[in-house]
Amino acid sequence: MKNGLKTLEQTVATARDWLLIKAALGGDSKSFSILVSFHKKRVQAIGFSFFKNDADVEDFVQEVLLKAFNKLGTFKGGSLFSTWLTRIALNTAINAKNRRQEYKPLADEDRIAAPTKSPEETEIRKATAAAIREAVRELPEKYAVCIELYFFYDNSYEEIAEITSLNLNTVKSNIFRAKKILKEKLRQFYEK
Incomplete structure (x- = not known):
């Protein structure tokens, strides 16, 4: 039953994300803020795994969310929004790491x-x-x-x-x- 519940939760989350993405693409900035609120902790967790201080993590989160906002029109739904956002976050973190040579895995x-x-x-x-x-x-x-x-x-x-x-x-x-x-x-x- 646990797998069935997880699948149902994922289906609901996917539908919710799609509705918010459509609204955000239509110019509703509040929808993007709501969408981000569901996924921001994951981006922060990635930030904390790569950067040593809170200020760097906050800068990282803002950079990732700005990239996601600017690229939202390229999201085609071939994956979950959370997967797409995680990929942006991971690429951003790796690029920052390569620029700074600063990495803290956990x-x-x-x-x-x-x-x-x-x-x-x-x-x-x-x-x-x-x-x-x-x-x-x-x-x-x-x-x-x-x-x-x-x-x-x-x-x-x-x-x-x-x-x-x-x-x-x-x-x-x-x-x-x-x-x-x-x-x-x-x-x-x-x-x-």
Whole structure:
């Protein structure tokens, strides 16, 4: 039933997005603002995975949303709007990274660690998040991008293939290899 519910939610979200896109293309700027409100957190999450400070993330988000607004007429619906927007965000982040040579693959521990019941659990989660962040940072970029999109942004293999312009088997291979490397790196962390 869970898969059926997810499919229904995706169908409703897709229909909602299409209505808002049509209205925005018709000149209704409020519709674009509403559309963005449903997807802004995903763009921010990508920003936090690439940039070190909040000001850079906010600049990144604004740049992505401006690009999306300017290119909205090119969205043909061959994918979900969220996938299209994620691709713009990822391209923008990678281009910025190449310009600045500044990359931080995961967000702060506080953004990763879920609320817990005790300070000890919080510290364990923070240490685990730091170890994961460090392990992902050490991955080759082609693996890091795929594994982040898979685990941290909950994209399917097919969505990752579309976002990264890689073929499906390459995405599966990159994720498999990234998991294998991470497993070994994290095993070393827990053996310390």
